Amino acid sequence: MSQPEIIAQLKDIIVEGKVLTDAESLSFYGKDWTKVFTPAPLAIVFPRSIPEVQALVRFANKHKVQLVASGGRTGLSGGAVAAAGEVVVAFDYMNSIKDFNPIDRTVVCEPGVITEQLQTFAEEHELFYPVDFASAGSSQIGGNISTNAGGIKVIRYGMTRDWVAGLKVVTGTGELLSLNKDLVKNNTGYDLRQLYIGGEGTLGFVVEATMKLVRPPKDLTVLLLGVPDMSSIMNVLNSFQQKIDLTAFEFFSEKALQKVVAKGDVQRPFETQVDYYALLEFECLNEQLAEQAMEVFELCLEQGWVMDGVMSQSLTQLQNLWRCREDISETIAEWTPYKNDISVIVSKVPAFLAEVERVVSEHYPDFEIIWFGHIGDGNIHLNILKPEQLDQESFIEKCHHVSQWVFEIVEKYQGSVSAEHGVGLLKKDFLQYTRSPVEIEYMKAIKRIFDPNNIMNPGKLVDM
Ligand SMILES: O=C(O)CC[C@@H](O)C(=O)O
Numbered sequence: 001m002s003q004p005e006i007i008a009q010l011k012d013i014i015v016e017g018k019v020l021t022d023a024e025s026l027s028f029y030g031k032d033w034t035k036v037f038t039p040a041p042l043a044i045v046f047p048r049s050i051p052e053v054q055a056l057v058r059f060a061n062k063h064k065v066q067l068v069a070s071g072g073r074t075g076l077s078g079g080a081v082a083a084a085g086e087v088v089v090a091f092d093y094m095n096s097i098k099d100f101n102p103i104d105r106t107v108v109c110e111p112g113v114i115t116e117q118l119q120t121f122a123e124e125h126e127l128f129y130p131v132d133f134a135s136a137g138s139s140q141i142g143g144n145i146s147t148n149a150g151g152i153k154v155i156r157y158g159m160t161r162d163w164v165a166g167l168k169v170v171t172g173t174g175e176l177l178s179l180n181k182d183l184v185k186n187n188t189g190y191d192l193r194q195l196y197i198g199g200e201g202t203l204g205f206v207v208e209a210t211m212k213l214v215r216p217p218k219d220l221t222v223l224l225l226g227v228p229d230m231s232s233i234m235n236v237l238n239s240f241q242q243k244i245d246l247t248a249f250e251f252f253s254e255k256a257l258q259k260v261v262a263k264g265d266v267q268r269p270f271e272t273q274v275d276y277y278a279l280l281e282f283e284c285l286n287e288q289l290a291e292q293a294m295e296v297f298e299l300c301l302e303q304g305w306v307m308d309g310v311m312s313q314s315l316t317q318l319q320n321l322w323r324c325r326e327d328i329s330e331t332i333a334e335w336t337p338y339k340n341d342i343s344v345i346v347s348k349v350p351a352f353l354a355e356v357e358r359v360v361s362e363h364y365p366d367f368e369i370i371w372f373g374h375i376g377d378g379n380i381h382l383n384i385l386k387p388e389q390l391d392q393e394s395f396i397e398k399c400h401h402v403s404q405w406v407f408e409i410v411e412k413y414q415g416s417v418s419a420e421h422g423v424g425l426l427k428k429d430f431l432q433y434t435r436s437p438v439e440i441e442y443m444k445a446i447k448r449i450f451d452p453n454n455i456m457n458p459g460k461l462v463d464m
């Protein structure tokens, strides 16, 4: 079937929604936040109902049309990129909250519901949706599920996976499956829901999700601490965790802070300049907890693990302190950074970091390195900034080369080459540092079952 014929047929299938083929839309919907791939989709379709999605998948199977699911496209691994004539399936019009069940504390969402929309809905009902990250204002629930989004509260609340009570999916053959039926207890064999969470759209589309909510945290307080070196950060984490249940424990380097402050919207938390900063958050429920936090803070000062610090006294101050950390990714985007999103178990972080630091400073002597991340759950974001005079291609080639050294350390420590951003196109070549060859074969076999014609986000995660 010719391309104009495919487009004409798409318009017949997506009756209620719309189909776009203009150059601007193709470019806009064909890329995510990686920005390194050149978008080249055939068309963008906007279904409005599950039957439309099913009809689309059946048509795509018949004519071997490749489909790429598209949410807010805030991904950082190229998982939602359409660079090879695919049809992008955007869920922007399947964006309503369909049901709320206060007894079960669940919300039924269409895939295009924006994360912030769900967070606000939960707040309006005196509840809380805890998966949070800087792109919550544009990312969509369907995308969050397909990438198993993490974010800044994982240490306390886990990843998106922990908040999915049930899923409706359309498989790669157009079958509609209702997975887990929102049950808390359901021991009836393989939990297929879990395959779609983090499946990066390679097994089919998430077309409805029942998300869990929880009681909101009370009296959140942030402590931002200046820390002389990476190993001290872990001592700080251990000292606080012995006494207080934390809702977040993040870190970033002085370089990262400098970039954010230079933008002009955020102020330095305190005058003292140190190499690293730890941001920790907890529910300051009573006087006793506040005193305990101060005691641990003083202990850390005495030990030389902390050089200076500030504790939030108001919601505004808490939000401003958070911006020192949350604004980093967007701020450094203008340097087209090469991103590493790596993790190990928390107890291995100090030794792991020491080795990665050594390799990075040896192999990137001339590049600016920005360290930050969710160190409390073992996840480090290592961003290498592109020098202005270096062209994009040579930069990526050099970074790819150094990545292998980093990933060898990841493998040695049994860590992950993608802690939360997903594999997509960017990390596909490095999957074997975290997954064994047999595991990868099983993954491919699973894909063949759900998507026998390899039409669902082909070329992402694994090559078939
Ligand atoms: O840009 C990055 O490398 C990380 C983005 C995001 O996961 C964050 O933690 O801010």
Ligand SMILES: [Zn+2]
Residues within 6 Å of the ligand: 151, 373, 374, 381, 420
């Ligand atoms: Zn992150």
